[in-house]
Amino acid sequence: MKRLVAGLVALGMAAGVTWGWMDTPPDEVAGAPLRLVAAETLPDGLGAFVKAYVEKNAKVGVELVSLPVDATLPMDEAARAVAEQAAAAEGAEKAVATLVIVASDDARMVSVRPAEGVAVLNVVRLGGKNLARELLDGRAGQEALRELAILLDVASCPFPLCVLRGYADPAELDEMSDNYCPPCFERVRHAMLTRGGHILAIPD
Numbered sequence: 001m002k003r004l005v006a007g008l009v010a011l012g013m014a015a016g017v018t019w020g021w022m023d024t025p026p027d028e029v030a031g032a033p034l035r036l037v038a039a040e041t042l043p044d045g046l047g048a049f050v051k052a053y054v055e056k057n058a059k060v061g062v063e064l065v066s067l068p069v070d071a072t073l074p075m076d077e078a079a080r081a082v083a084e085q086a087a088a089a090e091g092a093e094k095a096v097a098t099l100v101i102v103a104s105d106d107a108r109m110v111s112v113r114p115a116e117g118v119a120v121l122n123v124v125r126l127g128g129k130n131l132a133r134e135l136l137d138g139r140a141g142q143e144a145l146r147e148l149a150i151l152l153d154v155a156s157c158p159f160p161l162c163v164l165r166g167y168a169d170p171a172e173l174d175e176m177s178d179n180y181c182p183p184c185f186e187r188v189r190h191a192m193l194t195r196g197g198h199i200l201a202i203p204d
Protein backbone atom coordinates (compact mmCIF):
# COMPACT_ATOMS: atom_id res chain seq x y z
CA MET A 1 0.00 0.00 0.00
CA LYS A 2 2.80 2.37 0.88
CA ARG A 3 4.39 1.67 -2.46
CA LEU A 4 1.09 2.36 -4.18
CA VAL A 5 0.73 5.69 -2.37
CA ALA A 6 4.32 6.59 -3.13
CA GLY A 7 3.67 5.66 -6.74
CA LEU A 8 0.59 7.84 -6.89
CA VAL A 9 2.46 10.76 -5.32
CA ALA A 10 5.24 10.31 -7.87
CA LEU A 11 2.64 10.15 -10.63
CA GLY A 12 1.02 13.33 -9.33
CA MET A 13 4.36 15.08 -9.23
CA ALA A 14 5.12 13.92 -12.74
CA ALA A 15 1.71 15.18 -13.85
CA GLY A 16 2.45 18.44 -12.07
CA VAL A 17 5.60 18.80 -14.13
CA THR A 18 3.52 18.13 -17.24
CA TRP A 19 1.01 20.79 -16.21
CA GLY A 20 3.93 23.08 -15.59
CA TRP A 21 4.81 22.74 -19.27
CA MET A 22 1.28 23.59 -20.31
CA ASP A 23 1.89 27.23 -19.59
CA THR A 24 2.22 28.69 -23.05
CA PRO A 25 -0.52 31.04 -24.23
CA PRO A 26 -2.87 29.92 -27.03
CA ASP A 27 -2.35 33.27 -28.73
CA GLU A 28 0.26 34.32 -31.23
CA VAL A 29 3.47 35.67 -29.69
CA ALA A 30 5.76 37.61 -32.00
CA GLY A 31 9.40 36.62 -32.08
CA ALA A 32 12.17 35.05 -34.10
CA PRO A 33 11.15 32.51 -36.76
CA LEU A 34 12.47 29.10 -37.66
CA ARG A 35 14.41 29.83 -40.84
CA LEU A 36 13.81 27.29 -43.58
CA VAL A 37 16.37 27.36 -46.37
CA ALA A 38 15.25 25.44 -49.44
CA ALA A 39 17.95 24.52 -51.94
CA GLU A 40 17.14 25.72 -55.44
CA THR A 41 17.48 22.17 -56.75
CA LEU A 42 14.48 20.90 -54.75
CA PRO A 43 11.29 19.86 -56.56
CA ASP A 44 9.07 22.90 -57.19
CA GLY A 45 6.99 23.89 -54.21
CA LEU A 46 8.59 21.52 -51.70
CA GLY A 47 9.99 24.34 -49.57
CA ALA A 48 6.61 26.09 -49.50
CA PHE A 49 4.91 22.81 -48.59
CA VAL A 50 7.25 22.23 -45.63
CA LYS A 51 6.82 25.82 -44.43
CA ALA A 52 3.03 25.43 -44.45
CA TYR A 53 3.27 21.98 -42.83
CA VAL A 54 5.40 23.22 -39.93
CA GLU A 55 3.25 26.31 -39.42
CA LYS A 56 0.08 24.21 -39.41
CA ASN A 57 1.33 21.44 -37.12
CA ALA A 58 4.00 23.02 -34.87
CA LYS A 59 2.33 26.46 -34.88
CA VAL A 60 5.64 28.25 -35.09
CA GLY A 61 6.53 31.08 -37.44
CA VAL A 62 8.62 29.96 -40.43
CA GLU A 63 10.64 32.20 -42.72
CA LEU A 64 11.32 30.53 -46.09
CA VAL A 65 14.24 31.47 -48.29
CA SER A 66 15.47 29.75 -51.43
CA LEU A 67 19.20 29.69 -52.07
CA PRO A 68 21.74 27.75 -54.13
CA VAL A 69 23.48 25.08 -52.02
CA ASP A 70 27.00 23.91 -52.85
CA ALA A 71 26.54 20.27 -53.88
CA THR A 72 30.29 19.61 -53.86
CA LEU A 73 30.49 19.94 -50.06
CA PRO A 74 29.42 17.32 -47.49
CA MET A 75 25.80 18.20 -46.78
CA ASP A 76 26.25 19.52 -43.26
CA GLU A 77 29.12 21.77 -44.33
CA ALA A 78 27.01 23.04 -47.20
CA ALA A 79 24.09 23.58 -44.81
CA ARG A 80 26.20 25.52 -42.33
CA ALA A 81 27.53 27.76 -45.10
CA VAL A 82 24.09 28.48 -46.51
CA ALA A 83 22.63 29.06 -43.02
CA GLU A 84 25.32 31.67 -42.38
CA GLN A 85 24.65 33.21 -45.77
CA ALA A 86 20.91 33.46 -45.05
CA ALA A 87 21.56 34.98 -41.60
CA ALA A 88 23.92 37.58 -43.07
CA ALA A 89 21.54 38.60 -45.87
CA GLU A 90 20.40 42.22 -45.81
CA GLY A 91 17.24 42.57 -43.76
CA ALA A 92 17.42 39.00 -42.43
CA GLU A 93 15.68 38.45 -39.11
CA LYS A 94 17.41 36.73 -36.25
CA ALA A 95 16.18 33.13 -36.35
CA VAL A 96 15.77 30.64 -33.50
CA ALA A 97 17.37 27.97 -35.70
CA THR A 98 17.85 27.12 -39.35
CA LEU A 99 16.63 24.03 -41.18
CA VAL A 100 18.21 23.52 -44.58
CA ILE A 101 16.52 21.21 -47.07
CA VAL A 102 18.69 19.84 -49.85
CA ALA A 103 18.71 17.20 -52.57
CA SER A 104 22.19 15.74 -52.14
CA ASP A 105 24.15 12.63 -53.14
CA ASP A 106 25.32 12.47 -49.51
CA ALA A 107 24.49 9.08 -48.00
CA ARG A 108 22.88 10.62 -44.93
CA MET A 109 19.27 11.72 -44.65
CA VAL A 110 19.60 14.11 -41.72
CA SER A 111 22.25 15.91 -39.76
CA VAL A 112 21.19 18.03 -36.78
CA ARG A 113 23.52 20.24 -34.77
CA PRO A 114 21.52 21.79 -31.93
CA ALA A 115 24.57 23.60 -30.53
CA GLU A 116 24.95 25.43 -33.85
CA GLY A 117 21.24 25.82 -34.41
CA VAL A 118 21.49 24.20 -37.83
CA ALA A 119 19.86 21.06 -39.22
CA VAL A 120 19.85 19.64 -42.71
CA LEU A 121 17.40 17.28 -44.38
CA ASN A 122 18.40 15.45 -47.56
CA VAL A 123 15.18 14.64 -49.41
CA VAL A 124 16.93 12.21 -51.77
CA ARG A 125 17.18 9.79 -48.82
CA LEU A 126 13.49 10.05 -48.00
CA GLY A 127 12.63 7.44 -50.58
CA GLY A 128 14.41 7.79 -53.90
CA LYS A 129 13.62 9.46 -57.19
CA ASN A 130 10.50 7.41 -57.97
CA LEU A 131 8.75 8.23 -54.70
CA ALA A 132 5.28 9.69 -55.31
CA ARG A 133 5.29 13.42 -54.80
CA GLU A 134 2.64 13.45 -52.08
CA LEU A 135 4.63 10.86 -50.09
CA LEU A 136 7.78 12.92 -50.53
CA ASP A 137 5.96 16.04 -49.31
CA GLY A 138 4.51 14.27 -46.28
CA ARG A 139 7.77 12.63 -45.26
CA ALA A 140 9.64 15.93 -45.63
CA GLY A 141 7.04 17.66 -43.46
CA GLN A 142 7.25 14.99 -40.77
CA GLU A 143 11.05 15.05 -40.80
CA ALA A 144 10.99 18.85 -40.53
CA LEU A 145 8.90 18.50 -37.33
CA ARG A 146 11.40 15.95 -35.99
CA GLU A 147 14.42 18.13 -36.74
CA LEU A 148 12.72 21.20 -35.28
CA ALA A 149 12.20 19.27 -32.03
CA ILE A 150 15.86 18.18 -31.89
CA LEU A 151 17.02 21.74 -32.59
CA LEU A 152 14.90 22.84 -29.62
CA ASP A 153 16.28 20.07 -27.38
CA VAL A 154 12.91 18.30 -27.22
CA ALA A 155 13.64 14.61 -26.73
CA SER A 156 12.23 11.74 -28.76
CA CYS A 157 8.90 10.34 -27.60
CA PRO A 158 7.87 6.75 -26.84
CA PHE A 159 4.19 7.43 -27.61
CA PRO A 160 3.21 5.49 -30.77
CA LEU A 161 0.91 8.27 -31.98
CA CYS A 162 3.66 10.91 -32.06
CA VAL A 163 5.83 11.94 -34.99
CA LEU A 164 8.82 11.95 -32.60
CA ARG A 165 8.84 8.22 -32.04
CA GLY A 166 11.74 6.29 -33.52
CA TYR A 167 11.71 4.55 -36.89
CA ALA A 168 14.14 2.58 -39.02
CA ASP A 169 13.01 3.17 -42.61
CA PRO A 170 11.58 6.39 -44.10
CA ALA A 171 8.64 4.40 -45.53
CA GLU A 172 7.47 3.96 -41.92
CA LEU A 173 6.75 7.68 -41.83
CA ASP A 174 3.71 7.10 -44.08
CA GLU A 175 2.08 5.02 -41.33
CA MET A 176 3.17 7.30 -38.50
CA SER A 177 1.45 10.28 -36.98
CA ASP A 178 1.77 13.44 -39.04
CA ASN A 179 2.12 15.55 -35.91
CA TYR A 180 3.43 15.82 -32.36
CA CYS A 181 1.44 14.32 -29.49
CA PRO A 182 -0.04 17.05 -27.24
CA PRO A 183 2.78 17.01 -24.62
CA CYS A 184 5.46 17.19 -27.35
CA PHE A 185 3.54 19.98 -29.09
CA GLU A 186 3.57 21.91 -25.81
CA ARG A 187 7.27 21.20 -25.23
CA VAL A 188 8.13 22.54 -28.70
CA ARG A 189 5.93 25.61 -28.11
CA HIS A 190 7.51 26.20 -24.72
CA ALA A 191 11.01 25.83 -26.17
CA MET A 192 10.26 28.31 -28.95
CA LEU A 193 8.96 30.85 -26.44
CA THR A 194 11.95 30.33 -24.15
CA ARG A 195 14.24 31.14 -27.08
CA GLY A 196 12.34 34.27 -28.07
CA GLY A 197 10.67 32.46 -30.95
CA HIS A 198 7.51 33.28 -32.91
CA ILE A 199 4.56 31.07 -32.01
CA LEU A 200 1.24 31.08 -33.84
CA ALA A 201 -2.25 31.05 -32.35
CA ILE A 202 -4.08 27.79 -31.53
CA PRO A 203 -6.32 27.32 -33.42
CA ASP A 204 -5.67 29.57 -36.40
Ligand SMILES: [Zn+2]
Nearest residue numbers: 157162181184
Ligand atom coordinates in the same frame (compact mmCIF):
# COMPACT_ATOMS: atom_id res chain seq x y z
ZN1 LIG B 1 5.28 12.93 -28.32
